[in-house]
Amino acid sequence: xxxxxxxxxxxxxxxxxxxxxxxxxxxxxxxxxxxxxxxxxxxxxxxxxxxxxxxxxxxxxxxxxxxxxxxxxxxxxxxxxxxxxxxxxxxxxxxxxxxxxxxxxxxxxxxxxxxxxxxxxxxxxxxxxxxxxxxxxxxxxxxxxxxxxxxxxxxxxxxxxxxxxxxxxxxxxxxxxxxxxxxxxxxxxxxxxxxxxxxxxxxxxxxxxxxxxxxxxxxxxxxxxxxxxxxxxxxxxxxxxxxxxxxxxxxxxxxxxxxxxxxxxxxxxxxxxxxxxxxxxxxxxxxxxxxxxxxxxxxxxxxxxxxxxxxxxxxxxxxxxxxxxx
Numbered sequence: 327x328x329x330x331x332x333x334x335x336x337x338x339x340x341x342x343x344x345x346x347x348x349x350x351x352x353x354x355x356x357x358x359x360x361x362x363x364x365x366x367x368x369x370x371x372x373x374x375x376x377x378x379x380x381x382x383x384x385x386x387x388x389x390x391x392x393x394x395x396x397x398x399x400x401x402x403x404x405x406x407x408x409x410x411x412x413x414x415x416x417x418x419x420x421x422x423x424x425x426x427x428x429x430x431x432x433x434x435x436x437x438x439x440x441x442x443x444x445x446x447x448x449x450x451x452x453x454x455x456x457x458x459x460x461x462x463x464x465x466x467x468x469x470x471x472x473x474x475x476x477x478x479x480x481x482x483x484x485x486x487x488x489x490x491x492x493x494x495x496x497x498x499x500x501x502x503x504x505x506x507x508x509x510x511x512x513x514x515x516x517x518x519x520x521x522x523x524x525x526x527x528x529x530x531x532x533x534x535x536x537x538x539x540x541x542x543x544x545x546x547x548x549x550x551x552x553x554x555x556x557x558x559x560x561x562x563x564x565x566x567x568x569x570x571x572x573x574x575x576x577x578x579x580x581x582x583x584x585x586x587x588x589x590x591x592x593x594x595x596x597x598x599x600x601x602x603x604x605x606x607x608x609x610x611x612x613x614x615x616x617x618x619x620x621x622x623x624x625x626x627x628x629x630x631x632x633x634x635x636x637x638x639x640x641x642x643x644x645x646x647x648x649x650x651x652x
Contacts, residue, residue: 332367337378339366339368340363340375343358344387344389345401346441349401349402349444352398352400355394356399359399360375387403404439408440408447411436411437412448423516425463428463471543472520472535473511474543479548481506482505482543485498486504486539488537505525506522507522508548509522509523510557512532512561512565514565517536518536519533519535521561523548530555570613572613573610575610575611575632575636577606579628606631618640
C-alpha cells in the first residue's frame with residue numbers, strides 16, 4: 327500500500343530513525359530513509375528529505391554524511407555520550423535502594439538515549455555485581471512521594487520495617503505510623519536516606535528509604551528546620567563517621583594510608599610528617615564504635631595519639647572484642 331505525504335509526521339519519523347539507527351560511526355542511506363517512511367505509511371521524494379535534513383540542522387541537530395557508498399547520514403550530537411551513559415548505568419547498578427526489576431527497566435531507558443548499535447555495546451558492558459538489592463519494590467513511588475512532600479513543605483507518614491531472625495521483615499513498633507518533616511534526600515554508601523525533623527525524638531533524624539512503606543504525603547505543614555541546622559554539616563557528621571561526640575584527634579598513619587585518609591576526611595585536613603614512614607593527621611571526627619571500626623581495619627598502621635582518653639577508649643573496645651572471642 328502506497329504511503330501518503332504527511333510533512334509534519336515525516337520529519338518526526340526521520341528524526342526518530344536518525345536517533346535509533348545512527349551515531350558517529352553508523353549512518354542510514356537515502357534508500358533506508360525512504361523505506362522506513364514507507365513502512366510508517368508516508369511517501370516522500372528525495373528532495374523533500376534533503377529539505378527536512380536541512381531543517382533539522384537549522385534547528386541544532388548535527389547531521390553529517392559518512393564516507394560509505396552510497397552516502398549515509400549520521401546524527402552526531404547526543405545529549406549523552408557512551409561514557410556518560412555507562413556512568414549512569416554503573417550508578418544504578420550499585421544503588422542498593424533500587425530493586426533488580428527497576429534496575430533493568432532503568433538501564434533499558436538509558437539505552438534508548440543512544441543508537442541501537444551503541445545500546446548493544448552498552449549492554450555488553452553491563453555486569454551485574456554482587457551488590458545486595460532491596461526487595462522493596464515500592465522505592466520508586468516512595469521517592470516520588472518524598473520529593474513531592476519536600477517540594478510542598480508537607481510532612482509524611484509511613485511505617486518502618488526491619489529484618490527478623492527468620493530473614494523475613496516486620497514493621498517496627500507493631501506497625502505504628504511514623505511522622506516526619508522531610509528536608510532532603512541523601513544518597514550515601516549506595517543507600518538512600520530521607521533527612522528530616524522527627525518530633526518523637528525532638529531532633530533531626532534520618533531513615534532508610536528502602537525500609538519505608540506505605541508512605542503518604544499529609545496535609546500538615548513541616549516543622550521548620552532548626553535555626554542551627556546545616557545539611558552539609560549533618561551529612562558530614564551522620565554519614566561520614568556517624569553519630570558520636572565530635573573530637574579533635576591526632577592520629578598517626580602509615581604513609582600508605584594517605585588515600586583512605588584523604589577520601590574519608592578531605593584534603594583540607596592538617597597533615598605533618600612523622601619520620602620517613604608515617605604522617606600525623608589532625609582531624610575532627612564523631613567518635614563512636616563505627617569510627618573505631620573504620621580505624622581498626624588498618625591494624626597497627628593507625629594509632630590514636632591524642633587525646634589520651636580517646637586512645638584509652640579505643641584500647642578498651644579492642645580488649646572487649648578479644649575477650650568476647652574466648
